[in-house]
Amino acid sequence: MRSNRMPDVEAGNHIGGRWSATVDTLPVVNPATGETIAAVPRSSRETADEAVAAAKGAASGWAATPVFERAAMCLAIAAEIDAAREAIAHMLSIEQGKILAEAQGEVAKAADGFRLAAELVKQMGGKTLPAEDPGKLVMTLRQPRGVYGVITPWNFPVNIPVEYLAPGIATGNTIVWVPAPSTALVACALMAAIEKAGLPAGVVNLVIGAGATVGDAVVVHPDVSAIAFTGSTATGRRIAERGAGKPLLLELGGNGPLIVLEDADLDAAAAAAAGGAFFNAGQVCAATGFVLAHASVVERLCDKLVAKAADQVLGDPLHPATTMGPLNNAKVAAKVRAHVDDAIAQGARLLHGGRARPDLGSELFFEPTVVRDITPDMRLCREETFGPVVPVVAFQDEAQALELALRNDYGLSVGVFTKDIARGIAMAKVIPAGIVNINAGTTWWEIHLPFGGGCGKQSGIGRLGGMHTLEAMTEIKMITVTLPS
Numbered sequence: 001m002r003s004n005r006m007p008d009v010e011a012g013n014h015i016g017g018r019w020s021a022t023v024d025t026l027p028v029v030n031p032a033t034g035e036t037i038a039a040v041p042r043s044s045r046e047t048a049d050e051a052v053a054a055a056k057g058a059a060s061g062w063a064a065t066p067v068f069e070r071a072a073m074c075l076a077i078a079a080e081i082d083a084a085r086e087a088i089a090h091m092l093s094i095e096q097g098k099i100l101a102e103a104q105g106e107v108a109k110a111a112d113g114f115r116l117a118a119e120l121v122k123q124m125g126g127k128t129l130p131a132e133d134p135g136k137l138v139m140t141l142r143q144p145r146g147v148y149g150v151i152t153p154w155n156f157p158v159n160i161p162v163e164y165l166a167p168g169i170a171t172g173n174t175i176v177w178v179p180a181p182s183t184a185l186v187a188c189a190l191m192a193a194i195e196k197a198g199l200p201a202g203v204v205n206l207v208i209g210a211g212a213t214v215g216d217a218v219v220v221h222p223d224v225s226a227i228a229f230t231g232s233t234a235t236g237r238r239i240a241e242r243g244a245g246k247p248l249l250l251e252l253g254g255n256g257p258l259i260v261l262e263d264a265d266l267d268a269a270a271a272a273a274a275g276g277a278f279f280n281a282g283q284v285c286a287a288t289g290f291v292l293a294h295a296s297v298v299e300r301l302c303d304k305l306v307a308k309a310a311d312q313v314l315g316d317p318l319h320p321a322t323t324m325g326p327l328n329n330a331k332v333a334a335k336v337r338a339h340v341d342d343a344i345a346q347g348a349r350l351l352h353g354g355r356a357r358p359d360l361g362s363e364l365f366f367e368p369t370v371v372r373d374i375t376p377d378m379r380l381c382r383e384e385t386f387g388p389v390v391p392v393v394a395f396q397d398e399a400q401a402l403e404l405a406l407r408n409d410y411g412l413s414v415g416v417f418t419k420d421i422a423r424g425i426a427m428a429k430v431i432p433a434g435i436v437n438i439n440a441g442t443t444w445w446e447i448h449l450p451f452g453g454g455c456g457k458q459s460g461i462g463r464l465g466g467m468h469t470l471e472a473m474t475e476i477k478m479i480t481v482t483l484p485s
Contacts, residue, residue, distance in 0.1 A: 098280050131480075270308055336386070
């Protein structure tokens with residue numbers, strides 16, 4: 001089943017409506033085999049500047065395009081993604097490493113994202129506001145910010161870009177998009193669908209290259225009005241510093257706990273914890289960071305988690321029997337191993353997994369892993385692991401569970417399992433996370449709902465999802481009219 005065969009796609013930059021390549025290139029590697037499957041541009045700062053110039057040149061015309069025409073364009077893009085769904089999903093699975101079923105779901109959601117933006121933008125409007133002066137009519141309207149810099153990661157290289165591209169296009173912005181180089185082929189495939197739909201030249205410009213080079217050039221460029229980024233907290237902090245003064249939409253790291261109280265449905269809690277840890281090989285910002293389990297249920301819960309881990313089929317992402325593919329790159333794999341080794345060295349108990357499986361085709365395969373007796377000072381608790389690991393911490397009472405949850409530096413997504421809904425809601429109100437799911441895992445979310453980190457934590461600024469993104473990518477303008485006396 002395993003194959004490096006890639007669908008035909010232009011592997012290059014797309015600037016001002018034209019594809020182009022560079023002499024200097026970066027390799028694209030199949031994480032399941034370790035083989036180099038393509039080369040993509042290693043673009044320069046000058047190439048990024050060209051993309052910004054193209055976006056700036058298209059900005060006034062696209063902003064003036066009627067809303068219903070922009071909505072129709074989003075629907076046309078959705079149709080092109082649907083038409084290429086299988087080819088894009090196949091490419092995504094080979095290039096990123098996620099299993100084919102997950103890749104197919106991601107591409108389908110990308111098309112839905114454009115359809116959602118098309119509907120919501122037609123509902124956006126301003127307000128009329130009262131004034132103390134009876135001779136004044138006061139109104140607000142929403143306008144595009146201008147040229148948007150969009151920098152996206154490799155873990156969901158179709159869905160996450162669409163979370164910015166669709167609202168950005170719908171609201172009349174123009175975009176310079178810098179994808180992660182390791183999944184740049186699928187970015188090119190998405191760009192090809194956008195081009196085929198007939199989007200005017202310069203509205204979306206794709207620039208491939210090292211983030212420290214082209215991403216930084218976009219962030220600091222004086223003609224880029226605003227920045228959107230999804231990725232690590234460390235990179236997000238640098239972008240915030242370099243882009244100071246510009247509107248920022250930053251979706252960063254997570255390490256959210258799943259809290260299992262003594263009255264929880266343990267089967268449901270185990271399924272949610274394992275699903276959140278093993279989906280996309282744990283390479284999800286809202287993945288199950290660690291499980292906080294009441295001491296009276298921790299033994300039974302761990303048994304169920306081990307069974308869930310044992311049921312996973314690790315292997316070729318294209319094989320229909322596979323349920324988990326490899327990690328995407330060596331840096332992530334090294335961190336996952338280091339986090340597990342750190343815990344075991346400090347006395348944690350390895351219940352399942354914990355090993356790399358190079359015999360499956362590459363060094364990037366890592367077993368689904370369950371570790372118990374974790375303590376708060378271990379890296380599995382303190383840092384975002386980004387791999388298929390379920391760390392389990394026992395607590396004695398609700399106060400201790402909340403204390404452990406509140407100690408977390410991240411504030412993206414938390415799960416609470418309890419049959420007492422009032423108790424769950426009371427806990428949700430005091431947990432400083434952007435999302436608290438009661439009787440659901442940390443990864444539960446739908447594309448029209450607000451997604452983002454809690455204030456004062458390291459999980460970002462702003463909210464993605466539905467109307468929230470459209471509002472974030474537009475500027476409120478107040479207009480007053482002095483009425484004739």
